[in-house]
Amino acid sequence: MVNQTSSSVDTAPLSQPTNFASSQQGSVDKRSYLKLFSQRPMNANILVFIVALYLTLTANFSFFNQLTAIYPVAHSWPFVMSVGGLLFCVIWLVLQLVSHKYLHKPMLILALMIGAICAYFTDSYGTIFDTHMLINGLETDQAEAMDLFAPAFLMRVVVLGVIPALLVSQLRIKTVPLKFAALQKIGAIIATLALMAACLLPFGDQYASFFRQHKQVRFYANPVMPIYSSIKLGTDKFDEMRRPKTLTAHATDAKHIAPASTKPKLMVLVVGETVRADHIGLNGYARNTMPLLSNTKDIYSFKDVSSCGTSTAYSVPCMFSYLGRDKFDVDMASYNENVLDTLHKQGVNVIWRDNNSSSKGVADRVTFEDYKTQATNLECDVECRDIGMLKDFDKLVMGSKNSPPKDTLVVLHQMGNHGPAYYKRYPKAFEVFKPTCLSNELSKCDTQSVINAYDNAIVYTDYFLHNIIDTLKPYEQAYDVVMVYLSDHGESLGENNIYLHGLPYKIAPKAQKQVPVIVWSPASNHMDSQAIASQLTAPASQDYLAPSLLQYFNISTQEADHKPTFFQAQR
Structure with a gap:
């Protein structure tokens, strides 16, 4: 009896260290996976491709709702897929043009945050981020701005913007020689343009009407429209500064x-x-x-x-x-x-x-x-x-x-x-x-x-x-x-x-x-x-x-x- 009790008492503590070690090992494995994810080098062009695809799928619900309201999927699914492919190409091309070497992470993170924030307002309020809306936003006071920050806004921005941005920030971009990086960039741009052509050419007649008759749909393209509007707002201000104050006369000797x-x-x-x-x-x-x-x-x-x-x-x-x-x-x-x-x-x-x-x-x-x-x-x-x-x-x-x-x-x-x-x-x-x-x-x-x-x-x-x-x-x-x-x-x-x-x-x-x-x-x-x-x-x-x-x-x-x-x- 004594031996049995002693045996029982001796074996009980042995199981506790085993469970603790297992739990600790699981935690170590998770950290190892995260470490492996963050430390394994990734090619910059592949990262740009992934972020472009992610933005196309998560930041453009309103765009595709507008599109399918005009072209129902049941009857026009090939054209809808073509437009979706074209939107992806445009986002992909924009990200390629703005991200270079040390700017890869900052620009991709910025794009993710713009996509998440603007998509919330577009999906929730039908907001279109043209130059007029940007000016309106810049002139909004603090009290008005705070009314917009609802819990749903914070949740969406964190899930679709902050978390992906943190993941991108932890990645290590693979270093390649300048010449090879330039060739990769050129190749990626050529591939983008080729894919654009593949989306456009089979539906030339439909795109002709789409671009002329349904211009409003493009205003929902995210983050392309906010980025374009920001650039246009800046160029408009620059043009305003360089414009003459008076009318330039011609044929004064007439x-x-x-x-x-x-x-x-x-x-x-x-x-x-x-x-x-x-x-x-x-x-x-x-x-x-x-x-x-x-x-x-x-x-x-x-x-x-x-x-x-x-x-x-x-x-x-x-x-x-x-x-x-x-x-x-x-x-x-x-x-x-x-x-x-x-x-x-x-x-x-x-x-x-x-x-x-x-x-x-x-x-x-x-x-x-x-x-x-x-x-x-x-x-x-x-x-x-x-x-x-x-x-x-x-x-x-x-x-x-x-x-x-x-x-x-x-x-x-x-x-x-x-x-x-x-x-x-x-x-x-x-x-x-x-x-x-x-x-x-x-x-x-x-x-x-x-x-x-x-x-x-x-x-x-x-x-x-x-x-x-x-x-x-x-x-x-x-x-x-x-x-x-x-x-x-x-x-x-x-x-x-x-x-x-x-x-x-x-x-x-x-x-x-x-x-x-x-x-x-x-x-x-x-x-x-x-x-x-x-x-x-x-x-x-x-x-x-x-x-x-x-x-x-x-x-x-x-x-x-x-x-x-x-x-x-x-x-």
């Missing part, structure tokens, strides 16, 4: 020269929208998209004219600028006088009528009339039509009893062929080519039906221009009259799976840069018809417009006197 005719001048200048030169029947297109003008006398169609840019916001101010495409700076355009300012100073009556978005600052100092509303435009159905801009034309040009006719320029800014809803750009009566794409989602239509709708819109422009000519003819006795039409830029219609416009000029296809220029110049206006006709197949550009306007209105200035025009190859 003066009238003796005209060949004693009659005042009258020009209607039509600024078209999104029409490409090779879809004009007058230029040899297989379809007669301009049947009225093709049967009109004194029509001259230029066949090789390059635009200033590939978007309205760039091309319109550029074509009226004195600087030309090579020197034009769109950010400084509103701080420089343009040719309309010169005409106005020299006594020309300048009126800008707009059925598009705006004059892009060109008509800020001349008479501007908005024709996108029924209050001014009597020709409105599903939208206000370009033809409505001819309302009360007589009041524009004939003056009054106390004010005789004077040199007049009327600029008509068309809605034209603005895409992707080409079918809305013309009344039903002008649906010549069928079947037509009746959607702004180009992916829902075959290419030919998209082209049919686009060409029908040109047929309506033909009708509009023909009406302008008929409107001008009665004024030939009182004025030297002329009509000039030129489009702001062209349009891609599915070639190489590219749609719409706006690609960078250097890589944009010819379809986006080659635009029509059409002149109606009757014999009564004393212009040299042979000089115009001699240039129709020669290369020209929108740079010709400003000198052309000055030449027509007999205004001389050193800034334009020796530049070619649409009316004369060399002045």
Whole structure:
């Protein structure tokens, strides 16, 4: 009995050290795993890839909710996956560009924290982090800010931001030679761009509509949008500092020269929208998209004219600028006088009528009339039509009893062929080519039906221009009259799976840069018809417009006197 008791007593303590040792070993193993995780070197490019994927999946719930509301997964899952892949590529590319050597950890940690914080506010309150929101945040006082820090906010930021950031901070980045690191970086960027192309190219038609019609979705891309907005806010402030305080004058030596005719001048200048030169029947297109003008006398169609840019916001101010495409700076355009300012100073009556978005600052100092509303435009159905801009034309040009006719320029800014809803750009009566794409989602239509709708819109422009000519003819006795039409830029219609416009000029296809220029110049206006006709197949550009306007209105200035025009190859 004694031996049994003694044995029992002796064995009991033996089990305790065993459990303690086991527990201690487990703790050591956990620390060992953490130590192994933190001390094992990781390639920086792999880490960037992982963080980009993590942010795509955890910081973009609102982005994908917005996307799938427009493109339900059940019907559009390939496109949704493509957009998700594109978002990942953009995040991956941004992180590659901002992280280098000693900045790898700080920039990735910053991205994780931005992603977690911004995602909370976007998911909870629908907040969009554009420049206006950033300014609003900077101006928020402490009391207002504290109201936002709810427990849910802290929980989400800790779980999705702080913990991943701590893990990144503990990692050891693998050191590689500078040359090898540069090659890796270049390879990673090339891989990113290749993956972007793989996401974009199979769905070019859908992306064309997505980027144009659903711009708001991109505002939910996180952390891309907050980072972009922060950079833009900084650049905007810098641009504001460098902008001139006063308007830069041009053509200060401008003066009238003796005209060949004693009659005042009258020009209607039509600024078209999104029409490409090779879809004009007058230029040899297989379809007669301009049947009225093709049967009109004194029509001259230029066949090789390059635009200033590939978007309205760039091309319109550029074509009226004195600087030309090579020197034009769109950010400084509103701080420089343009040719309309010169005409106005020299006594020309300048009126800008707009059925598009705006004059892009060109008509800020001349008479501007908005024709996108029924209050001014009597020709409105599903939208206000370009033809409505001819309302009360007589009041524009004939003056009054106390004010005789004077040199007049009327600029008509068309809605034209603005895409992707080409079918809305013309009344039903002008649906010549069928079947037509009746959607702004180009992916829902075959290419030919998209082209049919686009060409029908040109047929309506033909009708509009023909009406302008008929409107001008009665004024030939009182004025030297002329009509000039030129489009702001062209349009891609599915070639190489590219749609719409706006690609960078250097890589944009010819379809986006080659635009029509059409002149109606009757014999009564004393212009040299042979000089115009001699240039129709020669290369020209929108740079010709400003000198052309000055030449027509007999205004001389050193800034334009020796530049070619649409009316004369060399002045």
